[in-house]
Amino acid sequence: MKREQIASIAHLARLSLTPDEIPAYQDSLGRILSFVGELERARTAEVSPMAHPLPGLTQRLRADAVTETDAHELYQGNAPQVEAALYLVPKVIE
Amino acid sequence: MNNETWETVIGLEIHAQLATKSKIFSGSATAYGAPPNAQANLVDLGYPGVLPVLNGAAVSMAVKFGLAIDAGIAPESVFARKNYFYPDLPKGYQISQYELPIVARGHLDIVLEDGSRKRVGITRAHLEEDAGKSLHEGLAGSTGIDLNRAGTPLIEIVSEPDLRSAREAVAYMKKVHTLVRYLSICDGNMQEGSFRCDANVSVRRRGTQKLGTRAEIKNLNSFRFVEKAINYEVQRQIDLLESGGTVQQETRLYDPDRGETRSMRSKEEANDYRYFPDPDLLPVALSREFIEEVRRSLPELPDAKAARFAAQYGLSPYDAGVLTASRELADYYEEAAKHLQEAGRPNPKLAANWVMGELAAAMNAEGIDAASVSSRIPSQQLAVLLLEILDGTISGSIAKEVFQAMWKEGATFNVKDFIEKHGLKQVSDPAELEQHIDAVMARSPAQLADYRAGKDKLFGYFVGQVMKATGGKANPAQLNELLKKKL
């Protein structure tokens, strides 16, 4: 795996990497990918992908009813930064 | 925008918030205007360990839309995760639909300015969840995130790139707007963000097949802005290409204060959304019975209603279109027309003129919509006024005065009492009218002579004079007949 690939994956995943972490990832990701590369030899021509382990199940529909009440004080107890009930992040310019 | 060299190609992506009581994947309320984060529960906040459960009403509403645009409804559709990071997207992914949307290809017909019809293809429509809101003002270098809106159900409607001008785009957008309100699946409130539009705009040399590079203008929330933004963007792209530049594929925002589109800073790079089927949700299976039940619940759709109005009430296609712009207005009109019919004086054209004329003007002046006008002036009350005209009790112009008074007072207004109290009855007695005519003729010898000499226009002068003398209450038809005889 190339340095730029590692850097771009880290960016997509929003993980900051120090310069010396990059070779470690090149190595470990390289190993993992060549390990899973074995999948290539499987014959899957007419096989449909399996997204859910139990076949034939379909999504249950919920009734359209309001079941929640305002609990923002409880939930915001864990928040790193809150003001006027808003979650704060560094200013975003669009 | 008439351009010989360049052809404009537009596709619209419309996001309509579905009018469910609760969110698409949680039981939080969707009502607009709650205090920040009061309607954001653990699921909406993307807390660790929580899971989505699908709101059946959102599914029915999507199916309703699909049936109304003659689209195929997918017997099995799949929710997929669209992965990206943004503070208003709590899970770090949006639950949407990708390869298997619930609504497949359909179409909507629009009427162009020249009266011709155009069929606009709709590629697909799918269900997804809305994101929260970012607030940038008054937070001292921070941005505040309100997740009340996060999880509100949306239907994303994607048109084919069939639109060829800003006007067409607006006509299509208005048609979709009307349709979703007819279906009662969206309140269409653009100020509140219930109905938003992204426009994909590109240009190409007329005669070429290949599509030009397109720019996406995001979050247009008024018909006016859509038109202006597209026109600006088209000109920008033409100018760019004519001066040898290339159009970038990018996302742009419309700035209404400056009347221009500009590139969005935060989305410079093309995002890799890494779509994959959401493992927390199973495929949505819709039986034939389910779909047929939704089909049975469909109301008369705008086009069908307009066609029926034209046929049943003898209206022009244009008038039928105006009256059916909203279901509420159409219902109001029909009730009024029905009252006239039941009173033995059917006159759908009169009812149409009044609804599109005086009533519409009064509604617009005060910003009252068709859903609320019945409580101001019930359709029956308007019909009573129209009956007074049809009975010959008052003239058309007097009726307009009565209407203004009625509009001011509202539902308690009594038409007959008002007419009585203010002595507004038409003067239709020929003897009385003749007296007035004689009086005018006597004091206007010069005009009389000129008229008899051939100045036909002076007929209006005599009409006006008699009208003045009778306080505007002379029966116009009678007056005309008598004047013709006497002059």
Next chain:
Amino acid sequence: MSLHTLSLAELAAGLAARKFSSVELTRALLGRIAASQPQLNALVTVTAESALAEAARADAEIAAGRAGALTGIPLIHKDIFCTRGVLTTCGSRMLSNFVAPYDATVVARLRAAGTVMLGKANMDEFAMGSSNETSFYGPVRNPWNPALVPGGSSGGSAAAVAARLAPIATATDTGGSIRQPAALCGVTGLKPTYGRVSRYGMVAFASSLDQGGMITASAADAAVVLRAIAGFDPRDSTSVEQPVPDYVTELTRPVAGMRIGLLREFFEQGLDPENERRIREALAVFERLGARLIEVSLPSIALSVPAYYVVAPAECSSNLARFDGVRFGHRCAAPRDLMDLYERSRAEGFGAEVKRRIMTGTYVLSAGYYDAYYLKAQQVRRLIANDFERAFGEVDVIMGPTTPTPAFELGSKTSDPITMYLNDIYTIGANLAGLPALSVPCGFVGALPVGLQIIGRHFSESRLLSAAHAYQSATDWHRRLPAAYE
């Protein structure tokens, strides 16, 4: 009285007969926990005060004659289950400050059944690991030999039950994380059918593979717990509406006539020969009980580990995106801008293995690679599921080793991720196919326990538990305790 060696049935009887109270029992176990922590490090949080309060309430219920099978019984919850008002860390720095505002369904059901929570079990970070060496709170050690790993990711749960710190520890299994540590620690661990137990409140690692279960000293005890936690939950769309049998009364279902499948492929791979001997001895017990051994083959099973290491990282990369320092969890100090907030909070909050899997998952889902990796893995998944279905046409259960070797030394497999991944070689298939599977102790290699795995058809937990119970009625491996914890 050695309260810590009693089964659930004995504990319930003892409580009912007032031989001891829940408060006494709780105190005794809290004492064992405190004594064990320096060596085992099995718990992240001990909730002594609330446990004693819960025990007192349970004692009142017992006195009033309203006790159920689990009233007053102490347990430990794996720190991946949200517990209201109590720190829930998932073994990660990212959640080291996270007090859950709600109870997971598993927690709520066990609470409603009257259990007493002693604390939260240590685990591999975000359930990613097979040795409990990736926890932010330090590794857990194997009670049989503290130089060795207990297995993972539910290492704390397995070590706790092996050392009899509690009769029950809840756990989760995505690629073997209940069964493998149960095997390495000489205890019984059950991963139910996918959808049998609600995932609501169980912090997600790989959503289509995760399942909540339990680690106990015996199949009989596991049956009591499963009966309490299994069943449909409307808050989990993948939860299945399947009636819950009384696993306890069905324990005595006889084994005679049961067809046991032996996977040719499992006995071919890198299986330690001594391990194999214990397995074969266990199988002989089943034959004596009247079962038949039949060789079966799952031709695609060798691809189960590669398939898993595409699907699981892919799903985890998406599931862990919510940890961004905005609404909860670790936030870096003085973020310069939004990008810095995300990148640094996540780099600081997550450990190396988690980051590796997020990176892998992001890669296999990315444009241009989705078809070759993710799609392909999901196709292979179907091949494996089909193989199992075919096999279950010929046999009732599949038995074999749970792990290729007994417990290994701390630090011995951490240099190459692949070596660690291969620990899951026997367990992963059941997760990919959503099948129920358990591990029971079946002997020792030297001084270290060995586990026998039993895999069944969807929703055949009753069959698995009764088979395990029959085995445990004919043997006593499950009653052995590490010397230090007798």
